[in-house]
Amino acid sequence: MGNILTIAWKDLILLSRDRMAMFFLLAFPVLMGVLFGLMYQNTGQPNPRGLAVAVIDEDQSQMSEAFLKHLVANESLKVERLELAAAQEKIRRGQIVGIVVIPKGFGATAGVFWANDPVPLRVGRDPSRAAEAAMLDGFLMEASGKLIADRLQDTAFTRGLVDEQKLALQQDQTMNPVNKLLVGQLLSSLDGLFENLDQVSKLENTDGTSGNPVLNDGFQFAKIESFDAFQKPTSTELKIRSGWDISFPQSILWGVMASAAGFAISLVRERSRGTLLRLQTSPVRPWQVILGKGLGCFIATMLVLVVMVCLGLALGMRPQSPLLLAGSAVVVALCFVGIMMAMSAVGTTEEGVGGAGWAINMVMAMFGGAMMPLAFMPSFMKSASDFSPVKWAIVSLEAAIWRNYTFTELLLPWTILLTIGATGFAVGLYFFQRNLR
Amino acid sequence: MNNQPMVRAIDVRKSYGDQVAVDGLTLNVPTGKTLGLLGPNGAGKTTTLHLLIGLLRPDAGQISISGSSHVDSAEVRSLVGIAPQSLSLYDELTAEENLTFFGRLYGLRGPRLAERVDWALDFSNLQDRRRHRVQTYSGGMKRRLNFACALLHEPKLVLLDEPTVGVDPQSRNHIFEGIRRLQEAGLTIIYTTHYMEEAQRLCDMVAIIDHGRLLELGTVPELIQRHGGVSVITGDCSAPPPDSWPGHWDGQVWRVETDKPLETLHQFSIQTSHFTRLQIEQPDLESVFLRLTGRSLRD
Ligand SMILES: Nc1ncnc2c1ncn2[C@@H]1O[C@H](COP(=O)(O)OP(=O)(O)OP(=O)(O)O)[C@@H](O)[C@H]1O
Ligand SMILES: [Mg+2]
Numbered sequence: 001m002g003n004i005l006t007i008a009w010k011d012l013i014l015l016s017r018d019r020m021a022m023f024f025l026l027a028f029p030v031l032m033g034v035l036f037g038l039m040y041q042n043t044g045q046p047n048p049r050g051l052a053v054a055v056i057d058e059d060q061s062q063m064s065e066a067f068l069k070h071l072v073a074n075e076s077l078k079v080e081r082l083e084l085a086a087a088q089e090k091i092r093r094g095q096i097v098g099i100v101v102i103p104k105g106f107g108a109t110a111g112v113f114w115a116n117d118p119v120p121l122r123v124g125r126d127p128s129r130a131a132e133a134a135m136l137d138g139f140l141m142e143a144s145g146k147l148i149a150d151r152l153q154d155t156a157f158t159r160g161l162v163d164e165q166k167l168a169l170q171q172d173q174t175m176n177p178v179n180k181l182l183v184g185q186l187l188s189s190l191d192g193l194f195e196n197l198d199q200v201s202k203l204e205n206t207d208g209t210s211g212n213p214v215l216n217d218g219f220q221f222a223k224i225e226s227f228d229a230f231q232k233p234t235s236t237e238l239k240i241r242s243g244w245d246i247s248f249p250q251s252i253l254w255g256v257m258a259s260a261a262g263f264a265i266s267l268v269r270e271r272s273r274g275t276l277l278r279l280q281t282s283p284v285r286p287w288q289v290i291l292g293k294g295l296g297c298f299i300a301t302m303l304v305l306v307v308m309v310c311l312g313l314a315l316g317m318r319p320q321s322p323l324l325l326a327g328s329a330v331v332v333a334l335c336f337v338g339i340m341m342a343m344s345a346v347g348t349t350e351e352g353v354g355g356a357g358w359a360i361n362m363v364m365a366m367f368g369g370a371m372m373p374l375a376f377m378p379s380f381m382k383s384a385s386d387f388s389p390v391k392w393a394i395v396s397l398e399a400a401i402w403r404n405y406t407f408t409e410l411l412l413p414w415t416i417l418l419t420i421g422a423t424g425f426a427v428g429l430y431f432f433q434r435n436l437r
Numbered sequence: 438m439n440n441q442p443m444v445r446a447i448d449v450r451k452s453y454g455d456q457v458a459v460d461g462l463t464l465n466v467p468t469g470k471t472l473g474l475l476g477p478n479g480a481g482k483t484t485t486l487h488l489l490i491g492l493l494r495p496d497a498g499q500i501s502i503s504g505s506s507h508v509d510s511a512e513v514r515s516l517v518g519i520a521p522q523s524l525s526l527y528d529e530l531t532a533e534e535n536l537t538f539f540g541r542l543y544g545l546r547g548p549r550l551a552e553r554v555d556w557a558l559d560f561s562n563l564q565d566r567r568r569h570r571v572q573t574y575s576g577g578m579k580r581r582l583n584f585a586c587a588l589l590h591e592p593k594l595v596l597l598d599e600p601t602v603g604v605d606p607q608s609r610n611h612i613f614e615g616i617r618r619l620q621e622a623g624l625t626i627i628y629t630t631h632y633m634e635e636a637q638r639l640c641d642m643v644a645i646i647d648h649g650r651l652l653e654l655g656t657v658p659e660l661i662q663r664h665g666g667v668s669v670i671t672g673d674c675s676a677p678p679p680d681s682w683p684g685h686w687d688g689q690v691w692r693v694e695t696d697k698p699l700e701t702l703h704q705f706s707i708q709t710s711h712f713t714r715l716q717i718e719q720p721d722l723e724s725v726f727l728r729l730t731g732r733s734l735r736d
Contacts, residue, residue, distance in 0.1 A: 006541040010527070010534075017529040017570075274523040278586065281490055281519050282542040283511035 003284045007292025008299060011266055015300055024258035025304055030311060033244075033251030051132055051139070052078040052096040054087035061107025066150055068102075070143035077139055091124065097132040099124040100140065111147035162187050244317035248308060249397035253332075253370045253390055255304035260336040261357040263297035264343035267432070268353045290429050293344075294337045301333040317401065324410060325400035331414045332393040338421030339389065341428020364390040389420045441504055443468040443594050443625040444489060449498030451484055451649075458484040460649035462498070466642075468593075471616075471626040473640030475633060475722060477732075481649035482629035483522055486596045489627070490517050502594065515543060518592035520584045522599045522629075528572040532563050532582050535571060536589060543590035553589050561585035562611055577608035584612060594625045601635065613639065633722035645726060652729045657722065664728045665720025668698040672712035682707060 015021055055071065057064050071079050082090070087099045101122040109118040121140060125133035166187050169180060270276035279289050309317075309325065319325045343357045365371055367381060368390025385391040392413045399405035399413065444466040451459040458481045466472045474482045487493045489500055491509035499506060502513050526535050536554040545553055558564045561581035571579060584600050597616070601609050616639055619626060630636055636643045637657050645652045645660070653660055670684070672691045678684075682705050684693025691712070695701040698717045702709075709715050727733055 002544075003542060006538065010530075010538050013534070014527060014529050273528070274521055274525040275527055277492065277521050277523075278519070278525040278539060279542065280492055281514060281517065282539070283514045283544065284542050285511075 003288045004292040004295055007279075007284070007289060008295035011263070011293060011296035012299060014266065015262060015296070018262075021258075021262040025255060025262060025300065026307060028258060029251045029253075029255030029304065029308055032254050033247050033308065033311065034315075036247035036250060051076055051136055052080065052090075053136060054080050054082040054090060054096050054099045056082060056084050056087060056099065056101045058104050059102045059106040063107030063110040063147065063150075064102045067106075067110060067143055067147055070146045071100075071139070074139055074143070076135070088124075091126055094126065097126055098136045100136075110144070111149075111151035244312050244315045245402045246398075248312040248317050249394045249401060250370045252305055252308040252312075252397060253365070253368070253393055255308055256301050256332060256336050256393065257361040257365065257370070257390070259297060259301040259304055260340040260343065261354070261361055263293060263300065263337075263340045264346075264357045265350055265354050266296075267293055267344035268348060268350050271348065272350055286433050287429065290341065290425075290432055294341065294425065297337045297340050298333050301336055302329065305329040305333060319401045320404050321400045324405065324407065325397065327414070328393075328396035328400050328410070331417045332396060335389055335393065335417035335421035335424075338424030338428070340424070341432075342424035343428075345428045345431030364388045367391065369394050389417060392416045392420075441468065442466055443470075443503055444472075444627070445499075445501045446489065447499045449485075449488055449495045449500060451488055451493060451495050457649050459488060459495075462488075462646075462649075462651050464644055464651060464654055466625055466627060468625055469623045470641045471620055471628060471639060473636035473643040474627060474629040474646060475631065475636045475643050475726070476629075476646040477631055480631075480646045482646065483598055484649075485646070486519070486598055486627065486629060490514075490519060490596065515590060516593045517596065518587035518590065518594070519596040520587040520598060520600050522602070524579050524583050525586070526571050526579060526583060529570060531568050531570050532558060532561070532574075533567045535582065536586060539586050540589045545590060553591075557585035557589050560588065560615060577604045580604050581608060581611065584615065588619070592624070594627070595619060597626065597628045599629055599631075601630070601632070633726070637722055643722065645722075645729060647730050653725070660722065660725045661720050664725040666724055666728060667694040667696055668720060669694050669718040670698050670701065670716070671718070672715040674712045676711070678711065681705060 015025070053071075055068060057068060068079070068081075071077055080087075080096070084099070084101070087096065090096045091099060101124075103119055103122060105119045106121070121144075123137070123140065125136065127133075166184065169175070169184055169187065172180070175183075270279065276289075280286070306329075309319075309329070313319075339360075343360060344353055346356045346360075347353045365388075367385045368388030369385060370390050395403075396410060396413045396417065399410050442465040444464075446462055446464050449459055449462045450457075460481075462481075462485060464472075474485060476482050484493065488495050489502070489508070491500075491513075500508055502508050503516055505513050507513060527538070530538070533554060536557050537550065540550045540553055558567050561578075561584065563578060563582060563585075566574065566578065571582065574582070580600060580603065584597065587595055587597070600612055604612065613635075616626065616628070628636070628640060640657070642654065642656055643660060644654045653664065655663065670693050673689060674686070674691055675689070678686050678691050682691075682693075683695075683701070684691060686692075693701065698719065701707075723733065
């Protein structure tokens with residue numbers, strides 16, 4: 001153990017004196033984290049310009065069309081017509097704030113503010129974006145209010161409704177006679193109001209557009225009913241509480257990869273600088289040399305993980321399970337220590353291993369989701385990503401930060417990571433011993 | 438114990454692919470002696486050293502150190518120190534840190550380690566630079582440190598692979614002085630070089646190798662006697678030498694070949710005052726090498 005610690009400690013000192021390596025280890029991932037974090041800030045905070053919503057029109061009526069037109073005309077909204085499943089996928093990825101379902105029968109009662117049993121709009125919201133969701137509700141009210149104006153414009157329709165109501169009133173036996181009289185008079189006075197409105201609009205409405213200045217603002221009324229927008233609301237409930245939650249798992253991985261690449265070079269460097277010869281002629285065994293390097297790499301990687309997590313916390317990342325995050329960090333570090341071993345076996349020159357190491361990193365990173373979040377990847381890349389340890393590393397970290405995995409659910413990514421790590425370690429040790437002679 | 442050789446190699450062979458680097462090497466190095474491995478570039482000196490300490494596995498043959506054939510066991514390794522031909526130091530660490538690290542690998546700890554590190558800094562004359570990084574050292578300073586690293590754990594057998602390459606005369610003398618001290622302390626040393634003066638000056642025995650083969654092994658006088666050939670006496674003179682003198686005169690230079698030049702001068706009562714210049718060329722390892730290989734060592 002003494003020998004292993006001695007070698008690990010020496011490697012950490014060497015690393016600390018290599019400015020370039022330190023930059024890639026710490027500064028680079030921090031830069032990536034902050035950059036990506038700023039990019040994904042939107043996912044967590046209100047964005048009043050262009051609130052993205054999906055609208056599902058199940059009614060397909062003239063009134064639902066009119067309602068949609070009002071939503072589209074609102075500059076603060078970005079309206080997309082989608083199927084429910086596609087919309088749910090988008091809200092899960094944080095690409096939209098809410099889903100508005102215009103149910104069947106909406107058109108019959110929309111804008112009829114005195115309707116007894118109006119068909120409600122159904123709205124699903126992203127719970128992590130409550131502020132934006134509240135703004136969405138406001139915009140829906142506004143559009144509904146405009147529908148009322150539309151209805152009133154259509155005096156023939158409204159009069160028909162008023163007549164219907166009058167008839168219903170006369171037939172109603174339960175109402176107290178005083179109220180009955182009052183409502184009857186109100187309905188009759190509406191007849192007179194419509195009469196006047198018809199004349200006013202005939203005078204003013206020369207361009208044919210709708211819009212009654214008197215009534216447009218007064219009525220803002222809609223019935224809204226909520227539903228849960230997430231498909232699997234329990235175990236895998238997603239809680240992206242800030243952009244940092246998304247950006248940090250990736251950025252941490254950059255640090256981890258830099259650490260692995262740095263240490264992979266250090267083993268070849270021992271060979272090319274001749275110091276390996278002295279290690280090999282000392283009483284230290286080859287596996288102790290390898291374990292020492294591995295331990296150094298593990299400590300450096302853990303250091304990166306800790307620094308990045310602390311930075312993330314300072315910026316607003318809020319892990320759901322600190323314990324699982326710690327577990328994931330250790331597993332990720334072990335996996336990349338193994339990968340380091342294999343990388344160092346790839347070649348016998350610093351340039352070779354350095355180049356190959358970063359090439360492997362880039363490919364792993366690209367497919368594993370360290371360049372763009374897994375959630376935003378096209379599907380072919382998503383399926384390829386299953387082969388990248390970076391993906392499983394990011395999944396493990398995300399799982400503990402915002403995916404709310406249970407320990408059992410984490411076992412799969414952890415097992416995969418540890419298997420990759422152990423394989424890499426075995427490959428590295430085999431080549432290291434083979435190259436001795 | 439004392440009649441057991443420190444190093445024993447029997448018919449050792451090693452090839453790199455088609456390239457035969459060591460070809461049937463058999464030699465014994467007695468305990469407490471210094472063996473010089475003398476040969477030109479590519480002769481197989483470094484390969485031989487690496488075979489002896491188990492860095493390379495021989496294709497054939499047997500090697501034992503201090504009676505043990507497990508040359509890569511921890512026990513044997515603690516007996517051996519090597520100063521590799523290619524510097525084996527961490528440039529980013531200071532001399533002190535390098536020595537401390539290597540000392541720890543040999544199990545040194547605490548005050549004992551500090552003491553040995555201090556000794557090694559004295560030995561390499563680097564006390565005043567002990568806290569400077571090795572990358573700021575001159576070539577000669579690095580060589581000296583490389584040498585000292587081999588001695589930290591007080592080995593019984595020291596392998597020095599061209600320890601004076603790229604070293605100025607002053608550092609060179611410092612290194613020679615160090616070797617003398619090790620010899621006095623009774624260490625067994627194997628010293629590779631292609632400078633025959635070094636071999637002649639430092640080594641009890643010299644092995645001449647070329648193309649991986651051991652051509653001769655013996656003390657320096659033995660080798661010269663066996664293969665050095667005769668000494669040559671030359672003298673410039675304008676007057677013809679007396680007829681009783683051996684050799685011949687070409688009108689300017691008188692020349693005679695003899696095994697024992699001083700005795701010859703004495704025997705024929707040759708007066709040195711007859712010459713404007715008199716020179717005795719004695720055979721050395723260079724001429725031994727020339728005889729054995731048909732080539733000069735300096736090629
Ligand atoms: N790693 C290697 N791979 C292939 N061939 C090698 C290797 N090391 C040495 N050789 C070859 O083995 C032969 C002996 O090399 P070695 O280094 O032992 O010579 P040397 O006597 O130490 O030479 P020098 O005085 O230049 O140090 C040379 O022909 C060399 O080309
Ligand atoms: Mg050599």
